[in-house]
Structure formats: structure tokens, C-alpha cells
Amino acid sequence: MMLSTSTIAQRSGASRARNVFAPTPSRVLVQRGWLTLFCVVLAVFALMPLVALVLRGFLETQDGRTVLSFEALHAVLKESGYWMATWNTVVISLGAMMLATAIGVVLAWCLVRTNVPFARTLEQLATLPIFIPPFIGAFAWVLIGAPRVGLFNLPARGLGLGDPMDIYTYTGIIWTTGIYIAPYVMMIVAAALRNMDPSLEEAAQVCGLSRLRTMLSVTLPVVAPSILSGAVLAFVISIGLFGTPVLLGMTKEIYLITSRIYLELQHFPPSFGIVAVLAIYLMFMSTLANILQSIALRGRSFITVTGKGFRPKIIELTGGRYVVAAVIWFYLTLTVIGPIVIITAAAFSTFTWSGRFTSANVAYLWQSEDVRATVVNSLLVTVIAATAATMLGLAVAWITTRTRMWGRRLVEHVVLLPMSVPSLAFALGVSFFWLWMPLSIYGTMWIIIVGLIGRYVSYSVRTITSSLIQIHPELEESARISGFGWGNTMFRVTLPLVMPAIISSWVMVYSIFISELSMVLPLYTAETRTLSILSFDTWAVGEFSMVAALSLLQLVMGVGVMWTVTLITKQRQVAAV
Amino acid sequence: MSVRVEGLTKTFGPLRAIDDLSVGFQTGKISVLLGASGCGKTTTLRCIAGLERPNGGSIIIDDDTVFNSDRGVDIQPEKRRLGMVFQSYAVWPHLTVAGNVAMPLRAQKLGKAEIERRVQETLRIVGLSDQAEKSAMKLSGGQQQRVSIARCLVGNPRLILMDEPLSNLDARLRVEMRHEIRQLQQRIGATILFVTHDQEEAMSLGDEIFLFSKGKVVQKGPPEELYFRPTARYVAEFLGKANLFRVAVRPNSEGASVAALPSGEIISRGQMANASSQRDALCMVRPESWRVAKGAGSGLSANVQEVTFVGDRRELRVDTPIGPQLVVTYGYERFAINDQLSLSIAPEHVHLFDSEV
Numbered sequence: 001m002m003l004s005t006s007t008i009a010q011r012s013g014a015s016r017a018r019n020v021f022a023p024t025p026s027r028v029l030v031q032r033g034w035l036t037l038f039c040v041v042l043a044v045f046a047l048m049p050l051v052a053l054v055l056r057g058f059l060e061t062q063d064g065r066t067v068l069s070f071e072a073l074h075a076v077l078k079e080s081g082y083w084m085a086t087w088n089t090v091v092i093s094l095g096a097m098m099l100a101t102a103i104g105v106v107l108a109w110c111l112v113r114t115n116v117p118f119a120r121t122l123e124q125l126a127t128l129p130i131f132i133p134p135f136i137g138a139f140a141w142v143l144i145g146a147p148r149v150g151l152f153n154l155p156a157r158g159l160g161l162g163d164p165m166d167i168y169t170y171t172g173i174i175w176t177t178g179i180y181i182a183p184y185v186m187m188i189v190a191a192a193l194r195n196m197d198p199s200l201e202e203a204a205q206v207c208g209l210s211r212l213r214t215m216l217s218v219t220l221p222v223v224a225p226s227i228l229s230g231a232v233l234a235f236v237i238s239i240g241l242f243g244t245p246v247l248l249g250m251t252k253e254i255y256l257i258t259s260r261i262y263l264e265l266q267h268f269p270p271s272f273g274i275v276a277v278l279a280i281y282l283m284f285m286s287t288l289a290n291i292l293q294s295i296a297l298r299g300r301s302f303i304t305v306t307g308k309g310f311r312p313k314i315i316e317l318t319g320g321r322y323v324v325a326a327v328i329w330f331y332l333t334l335t336v337i338g339p340i341v342i343i344t345a346a347a348f349s350t351f352t353w354s355g356r357f358t359s360a361n362v363a364y365l366w367q368s369e370d371v372r373a374t375v376v377n378s379l380l381v382t383v384i385a386a387t388a389a390t391m392l393g394l395a396v397a398w399i400t401t402r403t404r405m406w407g408r409r410l411v412e413h414v415v416l417l418p419m420s421v422p423s424l425a426f427a428l429g430v431s432f433f434w435l436w437m438p439l440s441i442y443g444t445m446w447i448i449i450v451g452l453i454g455r456y457v458s459y460s461v462r463t464i465t466s467s468l469i470q471i472h473p474e475l476e477e478s479a480r481i482s483g484f485g486w487g488n489t490m491f492r493v494t495l496p497l498v499m500p501a502i503i504s505s506w507v508m509v510y511s512i513f514i515s516e517l518s519m520v521l522p523l524y525t526a527e528t529r530t531l532s533i534l535s536f537d538t539w540a541v542g543e544f545s546m547v548a549a550l551s552l553l554q555l556v557m558g559v560g561v562m563w564t565v566t567l568i569t570k571q572r573q574v575a576a577v
Numbered sequence: 578m579s580v581r582v583e584g585l586t587k588t589f590g591p592l593r594a595i596d597d598l599s600v601g602f603q604t605g606k607i608s609v610l611l612g613a614s615g616c617g618k619t620t621t622l623r624c625i626a627g628l629e630r631p632n633g634g635s636i637i638i639d640d641d642t643v644f645n646s647d648r649g650v651d652i653q654p655e656k657r658r659l660g661m662v663f664q665s666y667a668v669w670p671h672l673t674v675a676g677n678v679a680m681p682l683r684a685q686k687l688g689k690a691e692i693e694r695r696v697q698e699t700l701r702i703v704g705l706s707d708q709a710e711k712s713a714m715k716l717s718g719g720q721q722q723r724v725s726i727a728r729c730l731v732g733n734p735r736l737i738l739m740d741e742p743l744s745n746l747d748a749r750l751r752v753e754m755r756h757e758i759r760q761l762q763q764r765i766g767a768t769i770l771f772v773t774h775d776q777e778e779a780m781s782l783g784d785e786i787f788l789f790s791k792g793k794v795v796q797k798g799p800p801e802e803l804y805f806r807p808t809a810r811y812v813a814e815f816l817g818k819a820n821l822f823r824v825a826v827r828p829n830s831e832g833a834s835v836a837a838l839p840s841g842e843i844i845s846r847g848q849m850a851n852a853s854s855q856r857d858a859l860c861m862v863r864p865e866s867w868r869v870a871k872g873a874g875s876g877l878s879a880n881v882q883e884v885t886f887v888g889d890r891r892e893l894r895v896d897t898p899i900g901p902q903l904v905v906t907y908g909y910e911r912f913a914i915n916d917q918l919s920l921s922i923a924p925e926h927v928h929l930f931d932s933e934v
Contacts, residue, residue: 474667477628478725480654481661483684483732489655492680496671 035405038395039414045392045454047414049429050421053283056432057276072273076281085260086281092173092245092256093238099178100234104185105227107328111186112193114315116325123190126328127183128336131559133515134180135243135536136551140339141167141176142247143346143353143544151342151353168251177244179335181237185230192226193219211315225297232293236286240422242518247539257281258424258518265522276432279425286420340555346548361549370534371550378531378557381445381520382513385452390506392453393460394498400461401468402476412461419458424518426455431522445528448520452513459512460505467501468494500569507565514558531557579604579768580625580736585634587620587792594620595631596792603785607762607769611779612789613815618772621789622738625770626661627654639735655684660729661738664745666721668713668728675700675709677724681732699731702761719750726758730765739771743778755782776816780804788812805863808930813861820862820902826929827855836860836929838899842877844927858929864892864905866926871910874919879904881916895920 060069076082110116111123129137144152145167153163166172200222204214245256255263257278264275317324350356365371399405400412418426430451434442441447475497479489495502517532524533535550580602587595595617602608610618623629625636627643635645638659643652660681669677675696682692700706703723708716713724722742729737739758743751759782762769773779779786780800787797788811796803796812807813813821824836824844836858837843844860870876879895879902893904893912897920904920906912 472665472667474663474665475669477626477654478661478663478667478728479669479680480628481626481657481659481738482681482728483655483658484680485653485655488684493669497669 032405035399035407035411038399039407039411041392042396042411042414042457045450046418046457048433049426049451049454050283050417051429052433052436053276053279053425053429056272056429057280060273069273072271072277075271075274076277081255082257082260082278085255085257085278088170088249088254089239089256089258089282089285092170092177092254093235095170095174096177096181096238097231097235099174100182100185100238101227101231103178103182103331104230104234105189107182107186107331108189108193110324110328112190114317114321114324116317116321116328118325122325122328122332123186125332125336126186129180130183131511131562132180132336132339133243133517133532133554133558134177134241135247135517135532135539136343136515136554137180137339138176138244138247139539139547139551140342141172143342143548144338145172149352149544154353168248168254170254173245173248173254176248177238177241180241180244181234182335184233184237185227188226188230188233189223192223196222228293228296232289235289236420236422239282239285240424240518242424242521243536258422261424261428262521272432275428279422279428282422282425286422290420343548343551343555346545347552349545349548352544352548361545362552364546365549365553371531371553374529374531374534375553375557377445377528378514381448381452381528381530382510385449385456385513386506386510388449389453389457389509390460390464390502392457393505394464394502396457396461397464397468398494401465402473415461416458418455421455422518423455423516424521427451427519427522430454443525443528448523448528448530451519451523452509452516455519456509456512459509463505463508464498464501467498471497503565503569507562511558511562514561515554579639580770581637582621582625583635583637585621585624585631585636587617587624587629587631593792595624598634598793600787600794600797602768602770602787604768605766606784607759607771607782609779609783609786610770610772610789611776611783611786611815612774614774616789617792618774618787618789619740620792622740622770622772625736626659626738627652627657658732658734659736659738660732660734662722662725662729662740662742664741666718666725666742666745668716668721668724670712670714672713673709674705674711674713674716674724677713678727678731681728685732695731699727702730703727718746719754722746722754726761730761730767735768737767737769739769741772741774743773744775751778758782780816788815806928807861810859818864818903820864820867822860822899824858824860824929825855826858836927838877840898844922844924858931861928861930862902862922862926864903865890865907866922867902867904867920868922869893869904869906870919870921871916872919873917874921876919876921879918879920881912881914881918884912884914893918 057072058068058070059066060071061067107126111119111126116122132140142150144150145165147153147163147166147168148157150163150165150167152165156162156164167176196219201214201218204218205211209217239256240258242258242262245254245259246262248254249256249259261275261278264270264278346352347361348357348359350358350360396411396415400408421429430447431442434440434447434450441450471494476489476493479493480486484492515532516530517536520530520533521536524530529537531550531554535547535554538550539547582601583599585595585598586593594615598617598621610621612618620629624631624644625638630651631644631646633646635647635650636643638657642648642650643657644650669680672680678696678699679692682695687695696709697706700709703726705720705723705727708720713721716724725742742758743754746754755778758769758771761767771779771782773782780803783800785797786800786803788795788803790811796808798806803812804816807816807819810821813819824838826836829835835843868876877897877899879897881893881895882901883894885892889907891906891912893906895902895904895918902920904918912918
């Protein structure tokens with residue numbers, strides 16, 4: 001015993017002498033190594049495109065030297081067409097925002113707080129417009145409401161009454177955009193209404209306030225921050241939309257910033273400076289909206305999410321519930337069922353709307369070499385990008401929730417940054433960045449994949465983080481104590497527990513990627529065309545029945561796969577319990 | 578000493594959760610780490626487990642240095658061969674009861690038959706043999722607790738760490754489990770470090786209590802020593818209820834020290850050494866140590882201000898010349914407000930310690 005203590009003393013003495021070299025404990029070194037690698041990867045994916053975009057807008061190459069230049073900005077400011085596009089973007093986005101907020105709030109309230117029959121099913125149906133890609137949604141409304149060819153206008157034309165409906169207008173664009181983004185507002189407000197402590201309202205009623213007064217002076221102010229959040233989100237999504245304004249606005253020259261960018265890219269050679277400045281406009285507008293929101297909400301987040309589920313107080317409507325249900329069904333028919341039926345009908349028509357039906361368009365999908373190649377590209381890009389984004393998202397979520405590594409907050413911020421940048425702007429940044437890189441993936445499929453990951457990894461991070469937060473860290477710590485290393489703990493405990501979140505994250509980004517158009521548009525080449533680009537090109541040459549068939553295929557590949565995966569995993573979960 | 582901690586320091590930003598802590602815990606005993614929340618007891622436990630990385634100091638388990646900041650030693654938690662019961666039980670919801678308990682053995686890469694045998698054996702010890710194939714999610718809180726304990730025992734750890742394991746149980750179950758842990762420990766002779774903020778739990782369970790405050794151990798010792806012979810006001814007030822008042826200590830003619838009330842009445846003899854000159858000391862009397870007689874008497878006169886009946890005892894708040902005192906009486910005798918009492922005390926029930934500087 002004496003001996004051992006003295007040897008320990010000697011050893012520690014020797015080590016103290018060596019301490020001059022200050023050995024860093026290996027654990028910390030390993031952690032730092034990982035984190036550094038991680039930051040580089042994330043920076044390349046998420047941060048550098050934004051940096052490249054800003055640089056591209058203000059740098060010009062003159063005689064081999066790079067100089068600061070405001071030429072592009074100047075060109076944009078000088079041209080009245082760009083001012084018009086900015087004005088149109090603001091007006092249409094504000095209009096769509098108000099429409100979406102009105103629809104979203106009313107829907108959320110009716111579905112959460114009243115006894116409408118089948119409220120749960122209706123709520124799920126009402127989220128569906130999100131999964132109809134904007135291009136396809138807009139295309140459905142072209143089929144319905146275009147002058148001369150629109151289905152709605154046909155009977156009136158037959159009677160010689162002209163066109164009662166014209167979708168190629170401000171109103172048309174606002175309507176189509178509004179119904180596409182309304183579900184986002186509805187989901188946010190519905191969650192707020194569910195999380196609200198019902199005793200807040202009960203207290204008001206006990207104090208003698210009427211039901212209407214309670215709603216106006218208690219319920220509404222309490223959920224107001226959520227309504228505002230939903231509205232700002234709607235605005236930000238709206239300014240970045242590409243498919244809708246291009247399909248509906250170009251005919252009558254209602255240009256938005258996104259359609260202006262598209263036009264500029266069609267020029268040869270395109271003026272990348274101007275394109276970059278326009279993309280910076282979009283970035284600026286969405287950042288401004290987010291900043292205004294956080295100023296407005298400062299110190300006003302009343303709804304504390306306790307994780308405690310409240311049972312919302314249901315308002316009993318007697319006969320009224322069927323009226324409300326009928327109105328909601330009518331709305332769903334208009335926004336979900338109608339467009340899908342119309343597109344299906346168009347896909348089986350010889351031409352729209354001839355009244356004659358054929359399976360030639362759908363059969364063509366099988367035969368066409370073009371369709372096969374783009375489907376393969378789409379699937380490759382989508383599966384690789386969705387898998388990579390989910391894995392990266394898992395890693396970021398784990399680092400930010402489970403470690404105390406220095407700089408983990410920074411990682412989180414960098415990842416969330418692209419979230420408020422419109423896809424088109426982000427994709428341009430990706431192309432600029434890789435044009436500058438010596439080892440370039442420009443022109444390959446990988447640039448599309450890298451772009452998608454950078455733009456959407458935040459979605460995976462959010463989904464998986466919220467699941468990891470609910471999993472007590474002690475579950476992992478007890479595996480470590482039980483004798484498992486980091487990797488084993490991950491595979492035996494963490495992964496099985498967050499698997500539902502991983503799957504839903506994968507399915508979510510898959511359904512976005514499979515039909516993503518604006519993200520791919522600045523990045524594809526003839527060899528890397530995707531299905532969404534093919535439908536867009538087909539639309540440009542005016543083969544509407546073919547576009548309908550391609551849209552149908554996209555819906556099946558997107559929503560179909562999503563539903564199948566969700567169903568299978570739900571059944572497995574049921575079986576496991 | 579089976580577990581030794583030397584110069585341990587852990588900071589979270591500006592907060593010093595553990596402040597240069599040096600302490601040893603004995604083999605085969607239950608050592609209770611007691612303190613209010615934020616005192617550093619859980620952080621100490623987690624540092625020993627390897628779940629937190631201390632800023633400095635060393636941790637030695639069974640002559641095996643698991644952490645030493647000077648030498649850059651930091652053994653990973655899975656290599657420390659410990660068992661731990663968490664406050665949330667941390668029972669893995671995706672596994673069965675047996676699956677949970679088998680995990681530490683799987684980590685040791687034991688054979689299938691061996692794992693099966695030891696899981697069964699351990700489940701029998703905690704009384705869960707018939708629940709082995711049940712999903713862990715379907716267990717009650719008490720049963721999850723047992724799974725957690727079984728999982729902690731099954732790998733024969735050299736040290737068991739328990740982080741407030743009973744605080745999520747209801748009161749009756751908590752007393753029952755406390756008893757079972759005590760019995761289990763005595764049966765297998767395990768070394769347990771047990772963290773709690775509950776003083777009753779600490780005193781009934783611990784062979785030795787380590788009372789933490791502000792990242793340091795204020796006093797350590799067997800429960801009775803901490804309760805009857807606290808060395809600081811904080812200890813006296815944290816454990817149980819205490820009447821504290823100042824007394825003057827002075828030497829008497831025989832060289833022994835005597836303590837006296839301001840009125841001059843001597844209440845204790847020979848307790849404090851080296852009372853060469855007169856000085857102040859703090860006197861602690863536990864509420865149950867006062868002997869109560871009704872009416873005026875030779876003792877300290879007291880006037881009843883408040884009576885609380887708590888079932889097995891009555892708690893009286895009384896006014897005395899030395900200030901308000903809490904008195905506990907047992908039995909059937911009733912008291913009313915404004916009753917006159919005379920309080921006396923056996924000298925051996927008086928505890929004196931140096932008043933704070």
C-alpha cells in the first residue's frame with residue numbers, strides 16, 4: 001500500500017514536470033476536431049451561397065482584378081421595370097398574406113374550438129395544399145380560370161357572355177398564392193389555440209364577459225403573436241414563390257422579382273450582377289419581415305409551451321356546425337379536391353378542354369425517353385439529398401441539444417439562416433459560389449443536391465431537435481454508464497428513439513425535393529434535368545395536357561410516396577406497442 | 578477509502594458549482610450527498626460518473642485514477658465500471674424490461690446464456706421476474722424504478738451512483754423503496770453514493786452524510802453526529818428544526834467551561850474545551866429536548882403563543898426571556914395559548930459551537 005502510494009506520488013510528480021507541454025485532454029481535442037469539420041461542411045452548404053450572392057452583387061472583375069462595384073445595383077435602380085417588379089412583389093405578397101391569414105385563422109378557430117363534425121379529418125385535409133407544388137397548383141388554376149381555355153369560362157363563352165373569370169390578374173395571383181400558404185397560418189394558429197390555457201377564457205367569463213367579448217378581448221390577443229408569426233411566414237413564402245407568378249403573371253406582364261430573375265437568366269449572356277442584386281432584394285425583404293416580426297413580438301409571447309396538453313374548450317354550435325362544415329368542405333373542394341380532379345381530367349384529355357378523353361398522355365409517360373431520364377434524375381437527386389439532409393440534420397440537432405461544445409449555438413444559427421431566403425435566391429448563390437471554386441461541381445447533379453441540402457437542412461434540424469428535446473438525456477447517459485461507447489449508445493438508444501422524427505423529416509424533405517422547381521432552375525444542365533424542369537419546359541411550349549400528365553406523375557411521386565411511408569411507419573408503430 | 582475526490586472544481590459560466598472539493602467516500606457504505614438545490618451535489622455525482630468534465634482536480638475510484646486534470650486523464654463514463662440510477666429512471670422505452678436490464682451485460686460482450694441467467698437473477702432480486710417481457714413503457718413509476726435499479730446492479734459495478742432516485746415517487750412508495758435500497762445494500766455490500774435534497778431520506782438511509790453548500794462540503798459524518806453535533810449554524814438549521822441562541826462560555830473554578838444564559842443561569846458544563854477566558858458561543862437545543870412543566874418553576878419561564886397539533890406530537894411556539902423557542906411535546910397533555918410553562922433541559926442535550934466569525 002505504501003509502495004503504491006509512493007509510486008503514484010512519483011508518477012504525478014513526473015507528470016507535473018511534463019506539464020510544461022500542457023497536454024490537452026484527448027476528449028476535448030476530438031470534440032474540437034469534429035466541430036471544426038462540421039462547421040466547414042455547414043458553411044459550404046448553408047452559409048457560403050449567401051455570402052457568394054452578396055459578393056456577386058457588389059463585385060465586378062475588371063482586368064483580372066476584383067473590385068467593389070455598384071454598377072449592378074445602379075442598373076437595377078435605374079430601370080423602372082425592376083421598380084415595378086418590386087412593387088408587384090410587395091402588393092401581391094401582402095395581398096396573399098392577408099388572404100392566407102384570414103383563411104388560416106378562421107379555419108383554425110372553427111376546427112379547434114367548435115364542434116364541427118370530423119374536425120380532425122378536415123384539419124388534415126386542409127393542410128394538403130402545402131403538398132401541391134406551387135407550379136402544379138397554379139397550373140390547375142390556369143386550367144380552371146384562364147381566359148378562352150379555362151374550364152370555368154367555357155359555359156359562359158358558349159352563351160356568348162365573354163370570360164367571367166381571368167386568373168391572369170393580380171387577384172388571380174393573390175388567390176392562388178393565398179390558398180397555397182393558408183395552411184401554414186392555420187397550423188401555427190391551431191397549435192396556439194390548443195396550447196392556450198382554457199382557464200384564461202373561463203376567468204373572463206366568470207368576470208362577466210360575454211362569449212364574443214371573451215373572444216375579442218382575451219382569446220384574440222393571446223393568440224395574436226402566433227397569428228403575426230403565421231402572417232410573416234406567409235409573406236416570406238409568398239415573395240419567394242416562383243411557379244405561381246411565372247405561370248399566372250407573365251401572360252399579362254405582371255412581373256414579380258422572381259419572374260424578373262427568370263427573364264434575366266433567359267438572356268444570353270445573362271447579367272449575373274443584376275440577377276444577384278434582384279436576389280438580394282428578396283433576401284432583404286424576407287429578413288426585414290422577420291426583423292419587424294421580432295420587434296413586434298418582443299416580450300409578448302404569452303403562450304408558454306409547457307408541454308402540458310390542454311383540452312380546448314369546445315364551443316357547441318347546434319345547427320350551425322353543419323353550416324360551418326359545409327363551408328369548409330366547399331373551401332376544400334375549391335383548393336384541394338378541385339385542382340387535383342381538374343389536373344387528372346386534363347391529363348386524360350386529348351387537349352384542354354376538347355371534351356374527348358384519351359390515355360395517350362399517360363401512356364406517353366411510359367414511352368418517353370425524356371420522362372424516364374428526368375424521373376431517374378429527380379429520384380437520384382431527391383433520395384440522396386433527402387438522406388444527406390436528414391443525416392446532417394440529426395448531427396446538428398444532436399450537437400446543439402446534447403453537447404456543450406463551444407460554438408454550437410453558432411452552428412444552429414448558420415443552419416437556420418437559409419430558411420428565410422427564397423429558394424431561387426439561394427440557388428443563385430449556390431451557382432455563384434461553385435463557379436468560383438477551383439474544384440467545381442458546377443453543371444453536375446451534385447450542385448443541385450448540395451443546394452437542396454443547404455437550403456432545407458434546417459427543416460430536418462427542427463424536426464429532429466424537437467424530438468431529441470423530448471428524449472431525456474439521462475436515457476443516453478445511462479447507456480454510457482452501462483458500458484457503451486458513444487457510437488453504441490447512438491445506435492442502441494438514441495437512433496431507435498428518434499427514428500419516427502428521422503423518418504418524418506426524410507419524408508418531409510423528400511416531398512419538397514421531388515417537385516422543387518425554383519431551386520433547380522438556376523442549377524440544371526441538359527444532362528441533369530429533373531421532372532419539375534421537364535413539366536416547366538413542357539408548359540413553356542404550351543402542351544397543357546402533357547403538363548397535366550406530368551403534374552399527375554409528380555403528385556403521385558410526392559404525395560403518394562409520402563403517404564405510403566407514413567402509413568407503413570404508423571402501422572409498425574402500432575404493431576410495436 | 579474507495580472513492581476519493583481531490584481539489585475538484587467545476588464551473589458553469591460564472592457559477593462555481595463545485596469549489597475545490599476534497600472528500601472521500603467509504604467502501605461498502607451508503608454515503609449521502611445532501612444539500613439544497615444548486616449546492617453542487619448532483620454535479621459532483623455526475624463528475625464521478627464522467628458525465629460532466631470538471632475544470633480541475635482528480636477523481637480516484639479504487640486506486641484507479643479516472644480523472645486528473647494535471648495529467649490529462651479523463652476516462653470515458655463507459656470505461657469507469659459504474660452503475661447509476663437516474664432521477665427520471667431513464668428506462669429505455671423502446672426495449673422490454675429484460676432488454677433494459679441486459680444492456681450493461683451486452684456492453685461487456687457476455688454470452689447469451691450468461692446474460693439470460695444474470696438478467697433473471699437480478700430481476701428476481703428486485704421482484705420483477707414476472708414482468709421480464711413487458712414493454713418498459715407499460716410499467717408504473719415504482720416498477721420503472723426497480724428496472725432502473727436492476728440495470729444498475731446487473732453488471733456488478735464497483736460503485737453505484739444514485740441521483741435523487743426516489744424524488745418522483747409518491748410518499749408511501751418512497752419510504753418503501755428507501756427501505757429496500759437499504760436492505761439491498763446490506764445484502765450485497767455495495768458502495769453507494771446517494772444524492773438527495775430530502776433530509777429525512779438522508780438520515781434514514783446514510784451511513785455517512787455529506788452536507789453540501791455552495792459547492793463545498795460543510796460537514797460530514799454519521800447522521801446522528803450531524804443532527805446532534807452540527808459544527809455550523811447552516812447544518813443545524815438544514816437538518817431538522819433547531820432553537821439557536823447565544824450563550825456566554827467561561828471557565829469555572831475547576832477549570833472546566835460552563836455556558837450561561839444572559840440571565841446568568843448555567844445550562845451546560847464542560848462542553849467546550851479551552852475556555853480560558855469568557856467568550857460567546859452559539860447554543861443549539863432541538864425542540865424535542867426541552868422538558869416542559871406547566872406553571873412557574875425553576876426552569877426557563879415560557880409563555881405559549883401558538884399550538885399546532887401534528888398527530889404524534891404538538892408543536893408549541895413559546896416566548897422566553899432568551900427569545901422565541903420551538904418546543905415539541907409528545908403524549909396526551911394539552912396546551913392552550915397563554916399557558917405558563919417552565920422549560921428545563923438535560924445538560925447532555927445542549928450543544929455548543931463557535932458562533933460565526
